Amino acid sequence: MASSKNVQNTHIAGQLRQLHGALLDIVSVMNRPQRDEALIQTAGIRLDRALFPLLVGIGRLGPIGVVDLADRVGRDYTTVSRQVGKLETLGLIQRQESPADRRVREAVVTAEGKQMLEALDTARERIGGAIFQTWAEQDLDDLVRLLRKFADAIAGP
Secondary structure (H helix, E strand, O other): OOOHHHHHHHHHHHHHHHHHHHHHHHHHHHOOHHHHHHHHHHHOOOOOOOOHHHHHHHHHHOOEEHHHHHHHHOOOHHHHHHHHHHHHHOOOEEEEEOOOOOOOEEEEEOHHHHHHHHHHHHHHHHHHHHHHOOOOHHHHHHHHHHHHHHHHHHHOO
8 A cells, every 4th residue: 555655745746846837937927127117117216127126125124234135136246235335325225334243234224215115015015906806815815824934934944
C-alpha cells in the first residue's frame, strides 16, 4: 500500500507549479511600467516612475539602508543610492545615521513623503476596490491571510 506521504508530495508538487505560474503572472503585471504610471496618475502626484518603488519601499520598510533597499528592489546599489539622493532632493525622504551602525545612513520618509504615500494608498484602494468588487468578503480575507502566511514563510526566520 502506498503511503499517504507520497500522495501529499505529489499534490504539493502540482500545486507548487500552479502557485509558481500564478506568482509569475502577478509579478509580471506588477512590474509593468504602465501599472506604476496608472497608480501615480490616479494618485494625482508628480513622481518619476523609477523613484516610485523606492519611496514606497522606504515608507513601508524604513528606516532602511540603501544596500538593503537595493537588495529588496533588485537593483544595483549605486543606482539606488543615486535615486535615493533624488528623493532626498525632492524632500520626500531624509537620510539619518543608523543607531545600530554609525557607518550606515538610513532613509526615512519625510512629512511630504508621507503625504505622497497616503495619496498612493488612496489610489491603490480605488484600483484594488475595482479588482475585488465581485469577490466575496471571505475570499478576500482568505487571500490576504494566506498571502501574509506565505510571505512570512518564504522570508524565513
